[in-house]
Amino acid sequence: MNVSDRELQLKTFTETEILNCCFTATGQLVLDSANDLDRQPTLHQKAHFRAAIYWLKHYQPDRQASQLEQVRGYLEAAYHLGQLEAWDLIRQILFVRLDSDRNLPLHQQLGIWGLYREQIDLCQPLLGKANHELDCLCLNNLGYAYTHLCQYQTAVSHYQRLLQLATENHNAEAQAKALGGLGLCYGNWGQYQTAWNYCQQQLQVLDRIDESRSSTKSGNAISVESLEWEQDSYGECPSTAVERGQTFATLGYLEIHLRRYRKAIYYCQQALAIAHTINDTQTQWYALGRLAVANAQLGKRQKALDALQQQYQQRHQNRNCRQVSAVLVNLGLVYCYQRNFQAAINCGQELLEINQQNGDISAQCYALLTLAFIHIWQDEVQLAMEKTRQCLSLARQFNYPHHESQSLSQFSYLHSAMGEIPQAIDYGEQALAIAQNVNNSLFKGIALAVLGLAYLETGKFVHSLRFIVASFIALPPWRGGDSKLLLALIIKRFFKYLLKLSFIHLNKFIE
Template sequence: MVNHKQRILDTLKARLVHEKSQPSLKRSQRAQYVAAINWLCRYAPKQSLKNIDQVKGELEAFYHLCAVSDWTCAHQLVFAPTTDSETEELHERLFNWGYYREQQQLYTSLLHKIDREVDLVCLNGLGSLHDVLGDALQALNYHQQSLALAQTVGNAQAEATALGNLGNAYLSLGHPERSLKLYQQHLEKARIAGNRRSVGIALGNLGNVYRILEDYERAIDCIQQRLAVAREVRDRHGEGDAYGNLGSVYALQGRLEEALLLQQQAIAIAQEIGNRLGECRAYGNLGLVHQAFGDQIRAIECFKSTLKIARAIEDQEGQRLAILQLGTLCQQLDRYEAAIEYQQQALGWVSDPIRTGSLMLNLGTAYRELGQISEAIALYKKLVAMAGQMSNDTLEQRSFKMLGYYCLAAMA
């Protein structure tokens, strides 16, 4: 059976053969077609630890086709499975591998170039990757465009997907109640459309938001349904997510042994299918479980794994979690130099004054323990100044001001 890449190759070669008899391209345009063909024919990935090398030939060919505005072939190349045995399309695989910038380039290149159905995929994809990259407002904008377009063209499944993704964006912005309503709409429309995979995604999102709202029984019910649907449709990605989310709820209920096993299963599946974001989040969840057990050493190992992956794929949430937890754990183990390094980074990841004040207190303690008195005094003075800028007569404002003055007096 001729695979998809071979069909595109045949199309491109036929175009050049036709060009010989009826020239219509400039020399520079012909060169772009030749380059695309060469990348598809001659590129053979060497043994590499980078997933991106497996599809470099297709990506380079895509860029050359875009250079001559051959949007049809460019679209066919990346909106297709990477091999005959896979159902995951190349642009989707880039997301699972964590190559968000490369995926962004594909979507922005194809947006408004093919048809409105392709635009729906591009808008949803752009929204999802911006959410992971920490730009929830931009994600919201793309998903709102996607929802409006889906309603215009009457694509019920795309509408369901857009509703769910809007819920994700609002959750990132700190509005779980609004997310809950959107996830419920997603579930209803996915059921009407008869898309079981989409039903599973909606159930998983509902379970996640119920966990955040501390309705643990409903969270467990939704996630268990998510797991059943994922197994039914053979969705390993969804199965791994369900294990991780269920483990997070069990951990909050104090069912730590069960939570530990579930997070380990989530990591194993993420590694099996190459889901870098899933692996990153599962390591973070496993670190929290070890932390709850009081096993600080294993927790640190997990958060270091989280941080390494999160930095590689630019996952903002993963980086924030890992840096904050590593700072706390290193401080608890009297590893003050490491604690200072992580907590200084953490100050750039927090915006609320309560968390900032707590970090400044911890940093001051670490500096003091290392004998770096001037640095500690400077931090405590900043803490007092920050407390003076907070809302007057709140518990936090009084506490930070008193603690700052106390620490300064103790070091006088």
């Protein structure tokens, strides 16, 4: 029986049953058993048992309580049951459905609410304690939580374990989860081509699942854990539709960073069509934002603003910090492309403040780089230096090579502007090496451009021109709003350099 269809077993216990209970080796509860193989709890363990029952039966949060307080009774009960190694009872708590908008099971709702630490604490102890299906579900939750905590190496290790376990047990649904998780994780980590490859593999697995379902109307019974994945919160809609929509939205994000904007628009439109059909507002939210960025890169500003307006209208349905951050990122980009830098600064500062509170390092780096770029444009050297220095420190500490490359490029630009050419060239070469290592055309184009500008200040015009041309090849100025901004910055520096030369020649003439 699905545990979400019945009351939690622990809520029905009497005091006498608590005193006489024992547990099997796998953590299942047994009442009045004389079997010597059963574990008889000690007095200390029975105290934990009473505490678990208290939290489940008597804890009543206030109606205005936070999301964490709403589920504290379940989380505290799971902790006490963990001290008893009562894994079957914790499993029941895992699948309790909450009275929320989407009626999700607890293990999934924690992630939706951004309670990632709590999600980890609930799922981690269950690994290896029941069966491979429960292990798959817990590994997926752990990968998801660590991805959103920006601990990408840990997230990848959990998703790789999930992929191996799913493959060994021929669990296609879990394979799809693992591949999609790896795609999202590597995408957030800045390894866009690797992420793209995993997403394409996931789509192939989802196609095989759909083909298998269409070829047969009957099959083996589905376990509790698989059933939870199959139906999720969308009634009879199979989770392949949910995952396909989410993967298309992720591919839209990746295609933007791979500078294939028309493909990004295609994937975002596919994601929106699926999300609208199954009423998946979260996927709609992300797809709209990415659609806005792709259109803005192509210079289609009205379409970008229309998509952002639709995204903004969903704000009452999406109160997650990551989703608020997504809006600020998208708005900031569009404002930069429109040269409305004051509005972009406001978005960047708010983005930085929000993510300093919730600990999203990648978003902090993005905000710092955006603010630093605007200060560079406005010739505010010290402010640009400060923001770039903060970003470089975070990028190196948390291993974000794409943010590190961009920080080094900005340092190169700033030092060459101040006439500190050896430092500028050193920073530019470091930035280029990292960009080539991660194989990212955007960061490679920026690094080549700043090296060209550094050599320009030395008077090595041919050397400078070679780097500038190489930058245009890697990052064509007519393909994207960010490449147009870079071109404008190069032209601005060239005019300053020519003005400086004219003053030098004028002074010589006067003398």
